[in-house]
Amino acid sequence: MNNHLKDAMEIRTLAREHNRLFEESVPLIASENVMSPLAMEMLLTDFGHRYAEGLPHERYYQGNFFVDQMEDKVTELGKKLFNAPQFDPRPVSGTNANMAVIFGLTKPLERICAPDLSGGGHISAAKFGALGFRGLDINNYPYDEETMTIDVEGARKTILEAKPNLCLFGQSVFLFPAPIKELRDTFQEVGCKVWYDGAHVAGLIAGKKFQDPLREGADVITGSTHKTLPGPQHGMVVGNTDEKTWRRVQKGVFPGVLSNHHLNTMAALGVTLAEMLDFGEAYAQKTIENAKTLAEELYALGMDVLAEKNGFTESHTLVADVRKLGGGKEVAEKLERCNIILNKNLIPVDHNKKSQEPSGIRIGAQEITRVGFGKNDAKELAEIMMKILKNDISEEKGKEKVKSLKSGFNEVKYCYGKSNPYEYIEIFK
Ligand SMILES: *Cc1c(COP(=O)(O)O)cnc(C)c1O
Secondary structure: OOOOHHHHHHHHHHHHHHHHHHHOOEEOOOOOOOOOHHHHHHHOOHHHHOOOOOOOOOOOOOOOHHHHHHHHHHHHHHHHHOOOOEEEOOOOOHHHHHHHHHHHHOOOOOEEEEOOHHHOOOHHHOOOOHHHHOOOEEEEOOEEOOOOEEOHHHHHHHHHHHOOOEEEEOOOOOOOOOOOOOOHHHHHHHOOEEEEEOOOOHHHHHOOOOOOHHHHOOOEEEEEOOOOOOOOOOEEEEEOOOHHHHHHHHHHHHHHHOOOOOHHHHHHHHHHHHHHHHHHHHHHHHHHHHHHHHHHHHHHOOOEEOOHHHOOOOOOEEEEEOHHHOOHHHHHHHHHHOOEEOEEEOOHHHOOOOOOOOOEEEEEOHHHHHOOOOHHHHHHHHHHHHHHHOOOOOHHHHHHHHHHHHOOOOOOOOOOOOOOOOOOOOOOO
16 A cells, blocks of 8 residues: 555655755855764654653653653753753754743733844744734834944833843844843843843854853843754753743743653754864854855955945854845845855845845855865855856856865764765665
8 A cells, every 4th residue: 555655755855856955055044054973863763752741850751761861961061061050952943942931031911122123133033923922012122234233322222211021132144242241231220131042143152252141141042953053953042040030931941832842853952062062162263254254255256245344244144235236036046056055135225125025145154164164165155156146157157166166065074973964864675
């Protein structure tokens, strides 16, 4: 009765073709990365079949003897990496971690201050996203378009007027540190908690770069674990707050927004945390260096990279206004035809524009760094990109050049062991 084996095998074929596409492409999406071989291996274990509701040693189901020890170890590694007294590795994504904090630290209809979407804020910080679930009254910080940062004095006014219970920082276009140490007195004055969404920059923070939110005044950090932190698609909450607040956050995770958490990805996260303790600083430094190099080179070759005034970026990300090169959609699609994968993005000039037709693109340097790109490789990439976009070479020739450049970078670095992340693993016989 193998009536649908053909369909199943078609899915496998698509997976293989997808692997080959990425093996031959330069990945520049700022929210993606590749895992290490040891982390990948964890995804295929029996952990992925089991339930472990609640916290270690207080479970509802049997069979968690090794799960509890694994979860304790992952928690310990998380505390060590982020130099934090509290760590919860259970959320299954960044948005799930955000919802846990919202569930734990806010009541319906309360007031919150948060970054604006047009200033790079994430959909989970929007009324029509996760914050909307609680019907929260959202007050946005003003954004300085020239420096691509939150306007500190404006934010102070927003907070003093709104008197929120919670202030959220952190964006999806996150070029420069959030001004939390600058606003510390203001948080104290209104008596609010501070929540830092580090989804994009968690790997840079783990590598002791960018900023140190817990020391600068944040109570909790949420994060995705697959952006600059190069682990599985998963989430986490890091805390440096009083016991009562932390208990509320953990109750927000379970039973608030989760029943079971995903144990195979949690194990993969633990492996990634260990690897970041050993290799994270070198990786984070190189990532930022490569982002800066890409920005400088693209700018020198005629692309309007934003925030030139502050040196383009201090993170893994850069954004550019590409209206002169045909607009965000055109540029992203043209580059995709040449095996360069990035996304179109709204930029401040877009104000009320639809997100399908934005003026900008966003570029992340973390994944190319992870597979070994250095400064000269980043320069070469910028040159190829601009030749393609200015039609100095055909798309066909461009694609050839991209494939040839990428062929030297198919091994994951900054981790234990060696692997080509695109090699197909066959279990089905
Ligand atoms: C990516 C992102 C998230 C959500 O992450 P998922 O893991 O995709 O759910 C949350 N906040 C910010 C700022 C992000 O960029």
